[in-house]
Amino acid sequence: MPNVNIEHHGAKTGVTGSCHQLHINPENSLLVDCGLFQGQEAGNTRSTQEIDFGTGGIQALIATHVHIDHVGRIPWLLAAGYTGPIICYRPSAKLLPLVLEDAFKLGISRDRQLVEQYLATIEQRLLPLPYNQWHTVIDTPEHRVDIRLQRAGHILGSAYVEVDHNGTRIVFSGDLGASHTPLLPAPKSPEKADVLVLESTYGDRNHESREDRKHRLKAAIDRALQNQGTVLIPAFSIGRTQELLYELEEIISEELPVILDSPLAAKFTAAYRELQPYWDEEAHARLQQSRKPLAFSNLLTVEGHHEHLKMVHHLARSARPAIVVAGSGMCNAGRIVNYLKAMLGDERHDVLFVGYQAEGTPGRDIQRYGPNNGYVWLDDEKHTIRARVETIGGYSAHADQQGLVGFVKGMNRMPKDIRLVHGEECAKRALKEWLDSAIA
Template sequence: MDDEHALLIDCGLFQGAETSPEGRAGAGRLAIDFSLDGIKALVATHVHIDHVGRIPYLLAAGFKGPILCSEPSAKLLPIVLEDAFRLGFSRDQKQVERYLKLIEQRIVALPYKQWFTLIDTPQLNARIRLQRAGHILGSAYVEVDLHYPETGEKKRIVFSGDLGAPHAPILPAPKAPYKADILVIESTYGDRLHEDRRSRRKRLEKVLEHALSNQGTVLIPAFSIGRTQELLYELEDIIHRRALKESAKGQSSASKPGTSKAATLDWTNLPIILDSPLASRFTAVYRELDHFWDAEARALLAKGRNPLAFRNLLTVDSHQAHLAMVNRLAQTTQPAIVIAGNGMCSSGRIVNYLKAMLGDERHDVLFVGYQAEGTPGRQIQRFGPRNGYVEYDGLRYDIRAQVHTMGGYSAHADQAGLLKFVSGMRNKPGEIRIVHGEPDAKRELARMYRALYAQAGCPLNVVVPG
């Protein structure tokens, strides 16, 4: 902001090949390697670990300022940071409780669309405003207004955080800001387009049909926040519609003398297994904060349906119950859908399912989002269709299960969404800084922005930080 005042946007873990060949979540890059001098506040755009995972280390390094976030994120952030503290610092309950109390004292929950003044001096007036980003519950992009009274200079900087896909379930789509002088924008899918929601739902249904008919299990590695809740929403809707369809067919057949009821897939009793205590906690918060849902999701609630708490949904909490579920599904022929963490298959309960089931062609692995380079998830995604293998703990596991990828279920905006975020502004930025993506995605998005501005005859400075 100036020589004496700075604002920190997010403080997360590195993931994938940017951390290690194994794709572990930044285990060797946790220390805070930048100066805290002048940082007046931390803004958490959302609570995914790659945006907030180093907050415990930030506090340990001596950061004393507030943690600003949206009201839903204020509910979710302590859960995320409790998990991070247990993994990285201590499992001692008293230490955990003291740490959580410190976190809750630092959090300042900001309503969407309201300005919050950070600094008000004769030299600088700085304020921020959070707007819905549509990525996960509580996600926000950040508008920063800077006014220097002595010179009269005014500047607005917008930080996108992670932007959501426009037709994702549960949350409203992000709307472009009115203006920006400088835009700092993510580029995760800057070189790709997603499937539309109807197409991806049909594809998901086909995968499920295969698993049911083949008496196998669909394994879905999913992140605890956002992707899991979207999947539950879509699965509830598929099961609801198929059950209605099968019921109508049954009534029609029964009304015709001499017809026999054909064997049908038993959608009504298909178990959806959520095997992640952390995801279960987040799902409970999603249900609690249903007033932040979009109109479609709230309309389902009004009809008596709950897409995040339905009859087919089973949760697995204890580690013992988890191991029993892995053995049961691997050794029996009961069709099921399992959603388990972590999303990139580098650790967590999904690894036990993969070790037990990858070698059996009855099963399917369904990736519904980004797999960072260097992670086991990327290896399965790349080598599974070639009957390759993946390594865990020094052992090779052959991939005989079918592997599917559905980019449309990503919680990130695709290239079209990232372009629309800029084209939808009334006063467009003269400078765009492209971050948070792989090199090819950054380069392609930069090319598309230059083309967009050239078509309009407007100057643009695109910066792609190294």
């Protein structure tokens, strides 16, 4: 078994804060992702996000994709002295500044001049790469280290990372996508890996099929129409929101408004539209039919905070059915919180979860206690849950157990060492059992 030294600075015992340091020798290393801790894993102090490891020998930061739990600590990494490149796939280079601007404003400063200086630094450091092309990051007589990005199918621009160090192949999965993710081609397994660092978010379960989840989504919408209520969908700004809009364009009538109430999600949806060349064949077929999957006529975007509050009040008081897609995805911040406070107590409405809810987040509490008319704390206020609460697992942008096992089994040469990260302990245990039997 190869002696590979990987230090995990996040996502080792949970699902947020992804950050993995591959030590090449005592003086040199690579960093794969540098993400924000969220929910219970974040604790109650800002110091949780601060960099507690040395940055001097890091030759490159490789960002697998632009979700905040994979890149949100980059402001702190730069503040800690990191001066190297930020390597990512080409679409991620367009999306990353949008994410990091938001992270900087939330965690560091809202001063416009500081934000602009910071974004200029990010732009200078970005090194976009295509898929399937080797790039040398270290070349000395003792150590040759090349990296290659491959399609991960998680969100637009996502990649898994192959590292070749003197002939030893180390693969970091990042977050792998489901095989039926809208807009994106599915990931393909690498040819080989001596060491595989594999995500395990859904290592203990399988998703619904795409047809099943579309049927359940339509059923939730039909109930809202019947009950004269609103379907609230807490959604992550990048990836999940765009996939939902893509599906909604196909299944709803033009009379039902779809309200996108997230400034960040609106920015990313516009960026996704600009990145149409990177969409999959199915999405291009829709475009050729003169359809607009991410810009249909009954899609309404809410801009300012005043307009947001007016929309919350209108939907809570009126009997007009609607679908609201709002951030944040785990209900721990953002505009979805105001909708929840106004509507959780009314049985006409539905809360529909389509993404992972981390332990310690309001989303997990609503998901857990809502079906029994329990309660949740939002902004230090207790709210009884009378709205219907549902979860559609098939809309997760993560591969399920079957997909993760298939990613490993698809290799021509099985890994000698598999290290599971980015998952709760029950998910890791279940996935390990399946992998042990699959590659025995």
